[in-house]
Amino acid sequence: MPSLADIQRTLAGAVRGEDDTPLAGLVAGHGLDPAQRVQIHRNTTHLTLTEALGANFPVVRALVGEAFFAQTARAYIRQTPPNSPVVSAYGDGLPDFLAGHEPARSLPYLPDVARLEWARLGALQAADAAPVAPATLGAVPPALVPMARCAVHPSFRCVVSPWPVDRIWAMHQPDWPEGETVSLDEGGATVLICRPRGQVLMARADRGTLSLLFALEMGQTLATAAQAAAHAAAHSARSTPDGAADGFDLTAALARLVSLGLLTEVAVPQTADGSTPCDPLMSRATPPPEPPSP
Amino acid sequence: MPIASPTPSYPEAVLPRTAVGVGLKPSHIAALLDDPGPVRWVEVHAENYMQDGGPLHRALEAVRREHPLSVHGVGLSLGGAHDLDTAHLARLAGVVARYEPALVSEHLAWCGVPGAFLNDLLPVPCTTEALDIVARHVDQTQAALGRPILVENPSRYFAFRIQDMDEPAFLSALVRRTGCGLLLDLNNVVVSARNLGFDPSAYVAALPLEAVGEIHLAGHAVRVVDGVEIRIDDHGSAVGDAVLALYAETLRRTGPRPTLVERDTDIPPWPDLAAEAGRVATVMTQVLAARPDPV
Numbered sequence: 001m002p003s004l005a006d007i008q009r010t011l012a013g014a015v016r017g018e019d020d021t022p023l024a025g026l027v028a029g030h031g032l033d034p035a036q037r038v039q040i041h042r043n044t045t046h047l048t049l050t051e052a053l054g055a056n057f058p059v060v061r062a063l064v065g066e067a068f069f070a071q072t073a074r075a076y077i078r079q080t081p082p083n084s085p086v087v088s089a090y091g092d093g094l095p096d097f098l099a100g101h102e103p104a105r106s107l108p109y110l111p112d113v114a115r116l117e118w119a120r121l122g123a124l125q126a127a128d129a130a131p132v133a134p135a136t137l138g139a140v141p142p143a144l145v146p147m148a149r150c151a152v153h154p155s156f157r158c159v160v161s162p163w164p165v166d167r168i169w170a171m172h173q174p175d176w177p178e179g180e181t182v183s184l185d186e187g188g189a190t191v192l193i194c195r196p197r198g199q200v201l202m203a204r205a206d207r208g209t210l211s212l213l214f215a216l217e218m219g220q221t222l223a224t225a226a227q228a229a230a231h232a233a234a235h236s237a238r239s240t241p242d243g244a245a246d247g248f249d250l251t252a253a254l255a256r257l258v259s260l261g262l263l264t265e266v267a268v269p270q271t272a273d274g275s276t277p278c279d280p281l282m283s284r285a286t287p288p289p290e291p292p293s294p
Numbered sequence: 295m296p297i298a299s300p301t302p303s304y305p306e307a308v309l310p311r312t313a314v315g316v317g318l319k320p321s322h323i324a325a326l327l328d329d330p331g332p333v334r335w336v337e338v339h340a341e342n343y344m345q346d347g348g349p350l351h352r353a354l355e356a357v358r359r360e361h362p363l364s365v366h367g368v369g370l371s372l373g374g375a376h377d378l379d380t381a382h383l384a385r386l387a388g389v390v391a392r393y394e395p396a397l398v399s400e401h402l403a404w405c406g407v408p409g410a411f412l413n414d415l416l417p418v419p420c421t422t423e424a425l426d427i428v429a430r431h432v433d434q435t436q437a438a439l440g441r442p443i444l445v446e447n448p449s450r451y452f453a454f455r456i457q458d459m460d461e462p463a464f465l466s467a468l469v470r471r472t473g474c475g476l477l478l479d480l481n482n483v484v485v486s487a488r489n490l491g492f493d494p495s496a497y498v499a500a501l502p503l504e505a506v507g508e509i510h511l512a513g514h515a516v517r518v519v520d521g522v523e524i525r526i527d528d529h530g531s532a533v534g535d536a537v538l539a540l541y542a543e544t545l546r547r548t549g550p551r552p553t554l555v556e557r558d559t560d561i562p563p564w565p566d567l568a569a570e571a572g573r574v575a576t577v578m579t580q581v582l583a584a585r586p587d588p589v
Contacts, residue, residue: 003423004375007375008407016410032520036519040526041414044414045414083410085382086344087341088344089345125345126346126348127346128347128351129347155347
């Protein structure tokens, strides 16, 4: 008698469309070929996983159409089935899959649109956190600002693309102005994605601001993070055609991060006697130890 | 910094045995909060609420404050030959701790093999080996959740050539060995009975009915393949007459049980779904009124 593991290996293979031949010894047909009965499970698996991918990537689906999406989903599901029962988070590999998917070659921006949708989904489902109030940074004593550390919202995601992916995405939303178009020649986008409250927000940013966020996320002080941002901004300016290098305006960038709700905490170092040298409301956690300098 | 999982003071989870509810879709939450109509409780799929945060949690928190809630898992794979996915079990425990539901349930089914979740409830052969495995998994789940669960009878589209006992005997032994309860899905009973050729009334009569903590009702589809009728459990239509008749017959044996109308495809507007719960509540009222001995 086959073990339960053997039975399930055989059935899983049949449901995934691999091999129906061993079913006859396992499944009673009751007037049908056993494979016709197992077909019901095959349909359920295929339809519900395709639906899950469509729910997680609605703009990709709209861009390619239902039939093409169903074919693509079938190929992706076969190659990368979910490894978790939480199918509302299925599809992390779809952007890369699309990048290598020959039939989708004529839509070169499609993988980045998928990356944007995946980032939005992650932001929607991320842990909740309250953004800091707009006045928070201004209340830090100027001398302490370089040593301050900022916690970045857990829903922060970003997508950097040579295509205007945020506008391609927006085109497929109900509030897109009628008649407005997106040109693929209008250039790329660095898109910040965040859900400071109920809704997922997107905003374009420069490379300096993005580097600032990455450095803050890693627990760097504002001074160190600002250096990284200035370096990235200069590098980015050199690589643009006009070569304009305006430097990096830390104050303006921070104010923007706060207004976008991307920062959830501003922690300033404590004084030698252990007291907090500013409004305790701003300093809800002890900063992590300074990382060793290289 | 992330806000810790809320520890709200929910009202005590009380679910009257006469309550009729519906499976709650996210698209219906606002309408439910606005006007529940005859709906007295709701059930959600645990897997839809396993993310860390976000607006769906805010919505369910509001629901939980006003209505008895049941958490229904659809992916734990209690019938899987492989070990339970402990990460998933921890996620389920997280949802249960977060919402303090009145009921927690899962299925007598398996959902895939390691590395390939099939997103379906696949049938388990009723063998002694499978019983040992499912009992171990139910024990492990109840230990992780710190409470008993209800286990739902599956829809079957085929019979296994190997079987040591029938399904009521399997479920009876599972109840005896683990102390779990049963979620009796009468639509699944009718679907399986038609597909496999057994008597649905005899199936219900053979169950340990005192262990039934909840009843599911739903509609199903009828397909004809090569001249052979197959019933498909698609939860895509109103509860059919055969299922309602079996419901009345079952209630006469069990007395009142919390009853849920499930609808997962072709989802109607909220007032229509709520009205269907009202029709089921009328059936329960009529059956209980005609019952010879008071419950």
